[in-house]
Amino acid sequence: MSTTMTNVQKLSLVQAVTDGLRTMMKERKEVIVMGEDVGKNGGVFRATEGLMEEFGEDRVIDTPLSEAGIVGTGIGLALNGFLPVVEMQFLGFIYPAFEQIMTHATRIRMRTLGKYSVPMVIRAPYGAGIRAPEIHSDSVEALFTHMPGIKVVCPSNPYDAKGLLIASIEDPDPVLFMESMRCYRSTKAEVPTGKYTVEIGKANVLTEGEDVTIFAWGAMVVIAEKAAAEFKKKNISCEVVDLRTLYPLDKETISASIQKTGRAVIIHEAHATGGVGSDLIGLINDTSFLYLKAPIERVTGYDVPVPFSALEDHYVPTVQRLVKAIDKVIHF
Amino acid sequence: MEPFKMIRYMDEQGNKQDIEGAEAITEDLAKAMFEKMTLVRTFDRKAISLQRQGRLGTYAPFEGQEAAQVGSASALKGEDWLFPTYRDHAATITFGHSLPRVFLYWNGRVEGCVAPEGKHIFPPAVPIATQLPHATGAALAEKWKGTDNAAIVYFGDGATSEGDFHEGMNFASVFKAPVVFFNQNNQYAISVHISRQMNSETIAQKSVAYGIPGVRVDGNDIFAVHFETKKALERARRGEGPTLIEAVTWRYGAHTTADDPTKYRDQEASVQKRPQIDPLLRLERFMKNEGYWDQDWAEEVRKKCTETIESAVAEMESFPEPNVEDIFDYVFEKPTWTIQQQKEEYLQLLRGNQG
Numbered sequence: 226m227s228t229t230m231t232n233v234q235k236l237s238l239v240q241a242v243t244d245g246l247r248t249m250m251k252e253r254k255e256v257i258v259m260g261e262d263v264g265k266n267g268g269v270f271r272a273t274e275g276l277m278e279e280f281g282e283d284r285v286i287d288t289p290l291s292e293a294g295i296v297g298t299g300i301g302l303a304l305n306g307f308l309p310v311v312e313m314q315f316l317g318f319i320y321p322a323f324e325q326i327m328t329h330a331t332r333i334r335m336r337t338l339g340k341y342s343v344p345m346v347i348r349a350p351y352g353a354g355i356r357a358p359e360i361h362s363d364s365v366e367a368l369f370t371h372m373p374g375i376k377v378v379c380p381s382n383p384y385d386a387k388g389l390l391i392a393s394i395e396d397p398d399p400v401l402f403m404e405s406m407r408c409y410r411s412t413k414a415e416v417p418t419g420k421y422t423v424e425i426g427k428a429n430v431l432t433e434g435e436d437v438t439i440f441a442w443g444a445m446v447v448i449a450e451k452a453a454a455e456f457k458k459k460n461i462s463c464e465v466v467d468l469r470t471l472y473p474l475d476k477e478t479i480s481a482s483i484q485k486t487g488r489a490v491i492i493h494e495a496h497a498t499g500g501v502g503s504d505l506i507g508l509i510n511d512t513s514f515l516y517l518k519a520p521i522e523r524v525t526g527y528d529v530p531v532p533f534s535a536l537e538d539h540y541v542p543t544v545q546r547l548v549k550a551i552d553k554v555i556h557f
Numbered sequence: 558m559e560p561f562k563m564i565r566y567m568d569e570q571g572n573k574q575d576i577e578g579a580e581a582i583t584e585d586l587a588k589a590m591f592e593k594m595t596l597v598r599t600f601d602r603k604a605i606s607l608q609r610q611g612r613l614g615t616y617a618p619f620e621g622q623e624a625a626q627v628g629s630a631s632a633l634k635g636e637d638w639l640f641p642t643y644r645d646h647a648a649t650i651t652f653g654h655s656l657p658r659v660f661l662y663w664n665g666r667v668e669g670c671v672a673p674e675g676k677h678i679f680p681p682a683v684p685i686a687t688q689l690p691h692a693t694g695a696a697l698a699e700k701w702k703g704t705d706n707a708a709i710v711y712f713g714d715g716a717t718s719e720g721d722f723h724e725g726m727n728f729a730s731v732f733k734a735p736v737v738f739f740n741q742n743n744q745y746a747i748s749v750h751i752s753r754q755m756n757s758e759t760i761a762q763k764s765v766a767y768g769i770p771g772v773r774v775d776g777n778d779i780f781a782v783h784f785e786t787k788k789a790l791e792r793a794r795r796g797e798g799p800t801l802i803e804a805v806t807w808r809y810g811a812h813t814t815a816d817d818p819t820k821y822r823d824q825e826a827s828v829q830k831r832p833q834i835d836p837l838l839r840l841e842r843f844m845k846n847e848g849y850w851d852q853d854w855a856e857e858v859r860k861k862c863t864e865t866i867e868s869a870v871a872e873m874e875s876f877p878e879p880n881v882e883d884i885f886d887y888v889f890e891k892p893t894w895t896i897q898q899q900k901e902e903y904l905q906l907l908r909g910n911q912g
Contacts (some may be wrong), residue, residue, distance in 0.1 A: 283701065289731055294690050294724030301694015305638070306702065321720065328684045329691065335887040336670045336680045342890065373888050373896070397890040426893070473893035 236416045239409040241383035242272045242348070245390035246310060248420050250280050253308060256394060259286045260295055260312030260348075269314055270350055270409055292322035296347065300329055303345040308394055316351035316403060317363035330399045331374025346393045346400045352444050352494055353526075353541045354407040356534040363531055364443075364495040369401045370472040370504065376425055377471040379403040381446035383414040385469055388423030396425060405443040428475035430482065434464035437488040437551055440479070440505055442468040445492045445542060452547040461555060471501050479505065480512035487518035488554040494541050497525040519557035522550040561761040561773040563805060566780035569833045571842025578784045584849045587840065590779045592858050593631065594623040594837050597647035599862040600656065603870065604663060608814045612874070613663045617644045618810045621777075624836030625741045625804040627651045628782030629709065632790055638677040638695045638708035640688040644741075644808075645711045649678050656869035657876065666879060686716035689725025689738065693799075696729070696736035700796070707735040707793040709786070715746025717763060718754055726801065730767040735793035737786060738801045741776060747812040748821035764801040776804030777836040807834055881907065 236244060249256045258273055258280075264287035267274030277285040288295050292313060299309040313319045319326075326347070334342040353362035369377050378393055378400055380386040386404070393400040431446065432453050441449040446467045453463035464482050468474065483489055489509060491502040502523045509521060524542045532540050566579045573579050601620050607613040619626065626647035633639065639652050646659045653676050662669025662681070670680035677695070682688035692710035699706040716722050717740065729736050740760050744751050757763065764771025772789065774781040782804055789800035809827055811818045818824055832838060844850040885892055885900035892900065 289724075289727050291724045291727065293687075293721050294693075294728045297687065297690020297721060297725065298694035298697065298728050301691040301696070301708075302698045303694070304691070305695040305698035307698050324684060325687060325690070325721075329687060333680075334889070335884075336667060337887075338667060338671055338883065339887050339890075340671055341679075376889075376893075473895055476894055 232419070233415040233417055235413045236383045237410045237413050238380070238383045238386045238404065239270055239272050241387040241416050242390055242404060243274060243276070244416065245387040246273065246276060247279065248387070249391055249394045250276065250284060252420065255306060255308045256310060257284045257286060257302070257307055258310050258312070259288050259299060261288060261290050261314055263287060263312050268312065270406065272348070272404070273312070292318055292320075293325050296322035296325040296330065299345050300325060300333070300343050303343045304333060304341045308344055310346045310348060310394060313347060313349040315357070315361045315363075316349035316365060317360040319347075319349055323368070326369070326375065326399070327372055331372050334398065335374065342397055343399045344397050346390070346402050348402045348404060350404045350406045350409070352405045352407055353531050353537045354444060356537070357406070359533055362537060364493070364526065366401075366403060366471050366495055367500050370501055371499075375399045375401055376473070377401045377403065378425055378469065379405070379443045379471055380469060381405065381408055381441075381443050381467050382412070383416050385423050385429070385467075387416050388421050389425065389469065391420060392422040392425050395422065400425070403443065407444040408447070411447070423469070426470045426473045426475055428478040429467045429469055430464060430478065431467050432463065432465040434462035434486060436461050436463065436486055437490060437554055438464045438466055438482040438486045439547070439551070440466050440468060440489060440491045442471060442493065445494055448542060448544055448547055449492055451544045452551060455544070455548055456551060463551065474504065474508055476508060476512060479508060483509050483513040484516045487516050489517075489521045490524065490547065490550045490554055491521065492524045492542050492547055494526045496528045497523060498528050500525055519554040522554050524550045561759045561771060564772065564774045564781050564785060565778050566784065567778055567839065567843045569839060571839050571844075571846050573843065573847065579780065581784065582780050584847070587844050587847070587849050588854075590627060590631070590783070591837070591840055591844065591855070592862070593627045593651055594779065594840065595858050596862045596865060597623050597627060597650055598837065599859075599866045600646065600650065600659070603866050604660065605810070605814060607660075607870065608663070613660065614665050615813050615815045616663045617813045619644050619647055619808060621807045621809040621835070622741055622743060623647055624779035624782055624840075625776035625806045626711075628779040629739050629786040629802070629804070632783055632787040633709060635675075636677065636704065636706045637790070638679070638692065638699075638706070640679045640692040640695075640708065640710040641681050642688070642711055642713065643681040643683060644713070645681065648711055652676065652678055654678050656866065657872035660869060660873040661876060664873065666876070667883065668876070686712055686719035686721040686725070688712070689716075689721055690728060692736050693725050693729040693732075693734045696734040696793070697732055700733070700735055705794040707737065707790050709737045709739050709790070711739050711741065713746060714740065714742040714744060714751050714754055714760060715749065716740070717760055726763075726767050726769070726799070729799040730769045733796065733798035735796070736799045737789045737793060738799060739786065740801065740803045742803050742805050743808040745808070745812070745822070747816065750822075760803040761801060767801075769798060770800045772800060772802045774802060774804050776806030777834045777839060779836055779840055
């Protein structure tokens with residue numbers, strides 16, 4: 226027990242991110258952290274707090290306010306021996322860097338037949354629900370899952386955040402690492418102090434169930450668990466699957482769950498059209514169509530720009546909306 | 558004196574200018590530059606001819622820009638980095654890219670992006686100006702690793718309108734990256750004249766905003782290009798940061814073989830100014846003035862270049878057929894299951910078709 230106590234610490238998701246960065250910066254001198262305000266200020270969410278003091282200004286670098294410059298320079302560093310972890314202050318600010326990611330980061334390995342690669346991690350806080358200003362709340366993971374050459378990772382809890390971040394830094398290819406701002410400080414959990422990884426591409430069955438599977442990631446995992454708890458009272462058991470990685474999806478875990486429960490509801494706060502939910506339905510269709518007892522339901526953000534904060538609660542999926550969708554598939 | 562006066566080591570008649578550094582021009586250097594420029598011009602003309610015959614795809618010619626590219630790339634040393642655009646084959650060839658591979662690139666083969674082992678030559682950047690931040694990053698990596706290697710990055714006048722031009726330059730100046738920003742101002746971005754690109758008199762002056770040196774050279778004067786680039790690289794190696802070089806030049810032909818320059822400019826005027834500006838003719842006049850010229854030697858150089866290019870074409874055309882698995886195998890270090898599954902399905906389909 227005491228051994229366990231010394232090997233874990235209670236951390237919030239954002240602290241787990243910092244701990245993951247620190248762990249890898251200690252282990253690999255090639256790991257550098259770059260972005261706006263990541264140095265002296267420790268990041269606007271404090272995700273890089275203390276790292277500049279610990280590792281110096283040469284490894285924790287306050288950059289000009291320039292997303293394309295950060296990602297583009299990061300690409301150059303990555304192809305010449307460094308392991309940059311660059312921060313987009315918000316996922317909604319990634320658009321100026323979109324070209325760099327789409328036209329270069331994702332294809333340098335392919336264009337050089339493996340001579341050069343871009344082992345870079347792009348960290349990006351995302352999502353609605355914290356009353357951030359306009360543009361700050363976007364959840365546009367599908368823009369990146371669509372593009373071959375980059376992996377997309379989205380942890381929902383502190384343990385996964387640290388383990389997935391370390392796996393992302395060690396991944397030889399670019400990774401978009403999405404951090405739910407809503408999850409940053411909502412809970413604390415036990416996180417091992419040393420180095421460990423959570424494999425990219427593996428989903429996590431958080432709650433086992435028999436009647437319906439709820440697929441979720443990031444902040445929506447919390448909603449999914451709340452809905453599952455509601456149904457438990459009614460003797461309906463929901464399996465909650467936290468996808469954790471959005472590209473590549475975990476085909477085995479997803480199909481095994483569907484083949485067990487026969488029903489699925491997907492919840493994501495991103496817009497519905499062309500969202501990761503559509504891919505999930507495609508995957509289930511490919512692997513498990515004949516196991517389905519009801520059409521798959523989706524609960525998503527609407528196909529509208531994420532509204533200003535006064536109306537954002539009307540946009541983000543709620544427990545109520547999810548409960549309604551689960552009822553629909555159960556009583557089909 | 559104008560702050561960004563055009564630097565010349567020789568005038569249009571090939572007369573050596575009274576300028577510091579010009580005394581370093583030797584007969585050997587002049588001959589080496591003539592050989593390299595002749596080689597790349599032969600390459601360029603051959604590529605156009607192959608495209609016309611359907612033996613190459615669309616091609617971006619550089620005739621007229623040989624001095625800018627050869628002069629600058631020949632100032633690099635072994636471990637440096639070169640980030641080209643799709644019009645900078647003269648630079649990549651000068652720095653040691655393989656001729657058959659450069660042809661292969663225009664034949665739609667990804668192998669054409671791969672420079673010889675140990676040569677840091679990047680695939681041509683297709684979007685505009687996006688390669689500037691890469692050069693900054695690669696150069697910073699060299700600086701932080703403690704080497705004295707530098708990077709050079711090529712871009713055209715149109716690139717100066719893009720955000721990444723400013724972002725790359727700004728990063729490099731803030732962090733004192735050992736990088737040379739080498740602009741070839743050939744005065745047209747496809748069909749748009751530079752007067753529509755910018756309202757500033759020169760590109761070199763844009764360096765002022767970043768607090769770095771800006772140099773404006775006659776891009777058709779190979780010695781000016783060569784020695785000014787060398788100075789900028791030395792400055793970078795000493796840890797003094799980036800330099801912006803504007804090489805004022807001219808492309809005689811189209812933007813690409815898919816484009817018709819007569820639609821946007823007077824091609825007759827272009828032909829008429831050729832005797833004044835052509836970098837090879839100017840070097841020839843210089844060599845004659847200096848007593849370096851030997852007609853038989855020049856004929857021999859031209860003959861050798863033709864043979865080299867012909868043999869590169871033969872090598873390109875006898876290159877093994879492309880391997881379809883390549884399109885699946887290099888997206889990630891290890892293919893994801895989706896890619897693996899798609900690859901297997903497609904290969905099975907191909908085998909079925911053959912069987």
